[in-house]
Amino acid sequence: MNYLYAAYAATWAIHITYLATLVRRHNRLKREIAELKPGLPR
Amino acid sequence: MSTTESEISGVILATLAKDIRLEWRSKDAINSMLFFSLLVVVVFSFSFDPNAEESRQIAGGLIWVAFLFAAVVALNQTWTRELRNQVLDAYRVSPAPANALFLAKAFGNFIFVTLLEALMTPLFVVFYKLRALGPGWQLILVAGFGTWALVVNGTFFAAMSLRTRSREIMLPLLLFPISIPALLSMVEATTAILTGETNARFWIVLLATYDVMFTTACLALFPRVLEAE
Amino acid sequence: MKKAFPLLALLTAALLGYALYQALVVAPREQTMGDVQRIFYYHVPSAWTAFLLFFINFLASVQFLVRPNEKLDRIAGWVAIAVGAICCVADFAIRDLPSGMHHGSIATTGLAVTALYFAIRKLFSEPGVDILALVTAEVGVVFCTVVLVTGPLWARPVWGIWWTWDIRLTSTLVLWLIYVSYLLLRRFSTSGETPVLAAALAVFGALDVPLVYFSIWFFRTQHPQPVIGGGGAIDPRMLRVLMINWLAFLCFAFLVCWSRYRLERVQRDVEETQALEALLEPRSAVQ
Numbered sequence: 001m002n003y004l005y006a007a008y009a010a011t012w013a014i015h016i017t018y019l020a021t022l023v024r025r026h027n028r029l030k031r032e033i034a035e036l037k038p039g040l041p042r
Numbered sequence: 043m044s045t046t047e048s049e050i051s052g053v054i055l056a057t058l059a060k061d062i063r064l065e066w067r068s069k070d071a072i073n074s075m076l077f078f079s080l081l082v083v084v085v086f087s088f089s090f091d092p093n094a095e096e097s098r099q100i101a102g103g104l105i106w107v108a109f110l111f112a113a114v115v116a117l118n119q120t121w122t123r124e125l126r127n128q129v130l131d132a133y134r135v136s137p138a139p140a141n142a143l144f145l146a147k148a149f150g151n152f153i154f155v156t157l158l159e160a161l162m163t164p165l166f167v168v169f170y171k172l173r174a175l176g177p178g179w180q181l182i183l184v185a186g187f188g189t190w191a192l193v194v195n196g197t198f199f200a201a202m203s204l205r206t207r208s209r210e211i212m213l214p215l216l217l218f219p220i221s222i223p224a225l226l227s228m229v230e231a232t233t234a235i236l237t238g239e240t241n242a243r244f245w246i247v248l249l250a251t252y253d254v255m256f257t258t259a260c261l262a263l264f265p266r267v268l269e270a271e
Numbered sequence: 272m273k274k275a276f277p278l279l280a281l282l283t284a285a286l287l288g289y290a291l292y293q294a295l296v297v298a299p300r301e302q303t304m305g306d307v308q309r310i311f312y313y314h315v316p317s318a319w320t321a322f323l324l325f326f327i328n329f330l331a332s333v334q335f336l337v338r339p340n341e342k343l344d345r346i347a348g349w350v351a352i353a354v355g356a357i358c359c360v361a362d363f364a365i366r367d368l369p370s371g372m373h374h375g376s377i378a379t380t381g382l383a384v385t386a387l388y389f390a391i392r393k394l395f396s397e398p399g400v401d402i403l404a405l406v407t408a409e410v411g412v413v414f415c416t417v418v419l420v421t422g423p424l425w426a427r428p429v430w431g432i433w434w435t436w437d438i439r440l441t442s443t444l445v446l447w448l449i450y451v452s453y454l455l456l457r458r459f460s461t462s463g464e465t466p467v468l469a470a471a472l473a474v475f476g477a478l479d480v481p482l483v484y485f486s487i488w489f490f491r492t493q494h495p496q497p498v499i500g501g502g503g504a505i506d507p508r509m510l511r512v513l514m515i516n517w518l519a520f521l522c523f524a525f526l527v528c529w530s531r532y533r534l535e536r537v538q539r540d541v542e543e544t545q546a547l548e549a550l551l552e553p554r555s556a557v558q
Contacts, residue, residue, distance in 0.1 A: 007310040007424040011317070011417045018413045019527070026534055032541055036548065195475075202472065205462035215455055216472065219448035220479050223486040230490060244489055252482055259478055263471045266336065270464030
């Protein structure tokens with residue numbers, strides 16, 4: 001039984017980890033965009 | 043048609059001859075690789091000390107892993123000489139077809155790795171007291187097809203790894219996963235022939251198929267890769 | 272399009288929740304394996320999703336390689352049509368299908384391949400196709416990892432072993448290795464033409480797949496191994512739950528790919544802009 005929950009938990013742990021890396025890259029990008037010269041289009 | 047064919051084979055032979063001549067003169071690559079092959083055999087012998095019956099079961103795997111490592115060392119320096127002297131740029135602008143260069147390199151590697159295998163095999167036979175219970179001549183087919191499988195992809199991936207960080211590790215990283223069906227075939231065929239228990243025919247055919255498919259793929263894609271570098 | 276995203280995300284989350292409920296509660300209990308068998312409802316859809324994503328990566332890589340050349344582009348298009356046509360013919364011609372396949376499934380698969388090829392061609396520009404290849408490879412590896420983790424977790428209580436050279440599990444492992452090496456090439460290559468190299472590697476990987484399958488299949492006939500997941504017919508109620516979960520994961524994969532695609536697009540624009548800035552202001556670039 002424990003294996004069943006472990007498997008489901010592991011699945012979502014893997015997906016959430018990947019999504020977390022995406023979020024981190026997104027935030028880093030936003031910072032870089034802010035650092036670019038303000039004169040550039042959006 | 044025949045002039046282009048003779049052109050291509052002319053280029054292949056010329057490049058091949060040049061490579062062999064250079065290697066023979068410098069001898070440093072050859073010597074270090076010979077010694078490396080010997081070391082590999084000895085280290086494996088210390089790690090596994092089976093009796094004759096067991097050794098026939100596992101020798102197939104051991105030998106091909108040893109050959110694989112020796113091949114990677116050889117493949118890694120395939121293009122380094124060209125890179126040093128900007129020869130690749132010269133090839134890019136020359137009218138010689140890119141595939142001629144590729145085949146020359148691949149044949150050179152094939153000869154070289156076969157040489158290493160020929161030197162390592164007697165050592166393995168002696169250390170593991172090997173004797174083929176099945177049709178021993180088939181081992182030549184396995185060695186030929188198997189070595190070409192490693193060399194053709196290895197030469198191609200060596201070209202792809204030229205401009206990467208950690209170039210030396212990138213080649214095995216790319217080569218090993220793709221080579222898994224070929225490696226499995228080589229090991230299983232060798233074991234089948236040594237133990238004489240099963241027929242190696244399926245594996246040999248699979249190896250030949252692998253060779254045809256990937257030689258075609260390498261020849262089709264190498265010009266693009268050469269441009270890209 | 273962007274406005275649709277939060278709504279789609281909510282719908283997908285709801286669908287995933289419903290699918291989970293179906294898997295844990297509604298699906299019938301398996302006779303021999305018990306509740307552990309429910310891992311099946313996560314393991315198999317993840318595998319199918321990963322394979323689909325890798326297949327899209329293959330199509331995108333081929334497109335990326337042929338599109339600059341008009342002649343090759345047309346040839347590739349005809350090959351795609353031929354695949355669909357041959358599958359249709361095969362479906363009508365072959366009398367006895369292997370167990371588990373229905374008539375029409377081969378034709379549908381073939382036509383889906385053709386449709387997918389042309390859809391990618393229509394919807395994605397040349398740089399877009401490269402981003403599509405990268406995105407599907409990444410998300411495919413994520414789903415593949417799920418398969419490789421849930422597989423042993425299923426095998427252990429049922430068979431007592433963590434791993435077996437089961438054909439599906441082993442093929443998945445090799446596929447995972449190939450695509451991780453693909454991602455490593457993308458990351459470590461300093462060539463300006465990394466997309467071309469990566470596309471070539473993807474084609475090699477795709478060519479390798481049938482060989483991997485055959486070699487492991489024959490290996491298994493010589494060294495029989497326990498089969499994870501069991502063969503044979505499946506209870507229609509279980510099939511329904513399986514399909515619901517697959518649909519949910521497909522939607523999830525689509526949203527993740529979409530997000531990753533947008534992220535990559537913006538990232539490339541930013542890098543281009545940074546490069547331009549460095550060009551225009553040599554003094555600040557020197558520091």
